[in-house]
Amino acid sequence: MNGIISGVVFSTLFLIACGSVLALLLVLAEKFILNFGPCTIDINGGEKKLTVSGGASLLSLLASQNIFIPSACGGRGSCAYCKVIVQAGGGEIGPVEEPYLSAEERRGGTRLSCQVKVRGDVAIRIPREYFSVRKYRGRLLAKKPMTRDIVELRIGLLEPTEIEFTAGQYAQLESREYKSHEAVMRAYSISSPPSGRTHVEFMIRLVPGGICTTWVFEHLKEGQEVQLSGPYGEFHLRPTGAPILFIAGGSGMAPIWSILRHMKETGNKRITRYFFGAQTQADLFLVEELRQLQREMPDFTFIPALSNEPEGSGWTGERGLITDVVGRHVPDASQHEAYLCGSPGMINACIKALKKSGMPEEKIYFDKFA
Numbered sequence: 061m062n063g064i065i066s067g068v069v070f071s072t073l074f075l076i077a078c079g080s081v082l083a084l085l086l087v088l089a090e091k092f093i094l095n096f097g098p099c100t101i102d103i104n105g106g107e108k109k110l111t112v113s114g115g116a117s118l119l120s121l122l123a124s125q126n127i128f129i130p131s132a133c134g135g136r137g138s139c140a141y142c143k144v145i146v147q148a149g150g151g152e153i154g155p156v157e158e159p160y161l162s163a164e165e166r167r168g169g170t171r172l173s174c175q176v177k178v179r180g181d182v183a184i185r186i187p188r189e190y191f192s193v194r195k196y197r198g199r200l201l202a203k204k205p206m207t208r209d210i211v212e213l214r215i216g217l218l219e220p221t222e223i224e225f226t227a228g229q230y231a232q233l234e235s236r237e238y239k240s241h242e243a244v245m246r247a248y249s250i251s252s253p254p255s256g257r258t259h260v261e262f263m264i265r266l267v268p269g270g271i272c273t274t275w276v277f278e279h280l281k282e283g284q285e286v287q288l289s290g291p292y293g294e295f296h297l298r299p300t301g302a303p304i305l306f307i308a309g310g311s312g313m314a315p316i317w318s319i320l321r322h323m324k325e326t327g328n329k330r331i332t333r334y335f336f337g338a339q340t341q342a343d344l345f346l347v348e349e350l351r352q353l354q355r356e357m358p359d360f361t362f363i364p365a366l367s368n369e370p371e372g373s374g375w376t377g378e379r380g381l382i383t384d385v386v387g388r389h390v391p392d393a394s395q396h397e398a399y400l401c402g403s404p405g406m407i408n409a410c411i412k413a414l415k416k417s418g419m420p421e422e423k424i425y426f427d428k429f430a
């Protein structure tokens with residue numbers, strides 16, 4: 061009996077000793093192996109030199125120094141927006157990055173900054189516009205349902221109090237922690253025109269199971285403070301005289317609504333058609349406002365089209381897939397420019413159809429809400 065008891069005591073003491081040694085090893089590893097100490101990030105050949113504590117991703121370390129690289133997926137390595145050129149340091153390209161980098165990009169040192177761990181000095185190149193991206197604190201002034209699954213947010217800016225952006229660009233909204241979800245950053249196109257510098261508006265569609273959109277729909281309340289950063293993106297009207305085709309459905313209307321209102325405010329007279337694809341009448345919104353804009357801008361035509369509207373519902377407008385409707389209105393698109401916004405599936409189908417109608421690929425601009 062005594063033998064059994066001393067055996068149990070001995071095993072227990074042995075396990076405690078092993079646990080302590082393991083804990084000590086972990087502390088030492090963290091102190092001497094995982095602590096990478098101060099590292100330098102050299103930007104654009106010495107234009108800026110940052111000293112950071114190594115160990116985290118390049119994307120988050122730059123953000124901690126108020127340099128915000130576009131990123132739409134919150135650092136998961138799935139949007140490929142956070143590309144930077146790494147000229148020195150940064151380690152090898154990882155498996156998450158590989159599918160997003162062409163052979164040419166790899167040769168030139170392009171990396172996804174969310175996947176680059178800073179464990180020593182690095183030298184990078186980024187576009188100078190990124191230096192003007194700011195982080196904003198704002199207050200939700202209004203949250204307005206547009207359809208059963210789209211809300212419009214109006215956010216007044218508190219600090220800084222004004223934003224400068226080009227119509228069509230997007231900002232990143234930060235959700236707050238809720239239930240088991242950490243705060244995440246997601247990209248949302250600014251739907252208000254650039255003239256309203258003291259606030260921004262967004263149109264946000266609920267993605268079932270999505271972290272940020274569930275927070276927007278279920279937790280975000282009017283009067284609450286929010287954080288965002290921006291502006292980002294290359295989706296904006298090119299300064300040519302070519303006739304314009306806007307094609308967007310659902311919350312894809314956001315940047316188009318900003319561009320259209322900016323066109324009106326600046327007296328832009330380019331021939332413009334906006335094809336708004338939806339399933340049924342219940343999915344349409346801002347129709348009266350767009351019809352009003354059509355009355356005020358003689359060169360603008362608004363064409364809503366429904367793909368799944370029941371027969372005999374009284375709908376007298378266009379019916380069918382948006383690609384077919386555009387094809388009927390613009391059989392020869394060779395002289396036009398197209399601006400597409402929405403889901404990757406819709407955009408890919410439109411690009412295919414527009415190319416078939418003679419539009420050169422380089423005249424098709426888009427923001428995929430991926």
Ligand SMILES: Cc1cc2nc3c(=O)[nH]c(=O)nc-3n(C[C@H](O)[C@H](O)[C@H](O)COP(=O)(O)OP(=O)(O)OC[C@H]3O[C@@H](n4cnc5c(N)ncnc54)[C@H](O)[C@@H]3O)c2cc1C
Pocket residue numbers: 132139230244246247248249250262263264265266267268269270271272273274293311312314315427428429430
């Ligand atoms: C440039 C740009 C502009 C955009 N503008 C707009 C806009 O104006 N309006 C708008 O509504 N949207 C816009 N988006 C899309 C937006 O950024 C978000 O992607 C979208 O709102 C979903 O975010 P979420 O956090 O709710 O979903 P997420 O949490 O990112 O989830 C998205 C989907 O993935 C699934 N998912 C999540 N995690 C996992 C996992 N671990 N494994 C498997 N599946 C998973 C979810 O169930 C869901 O179906 C834009 C995107 C880009 C890139």
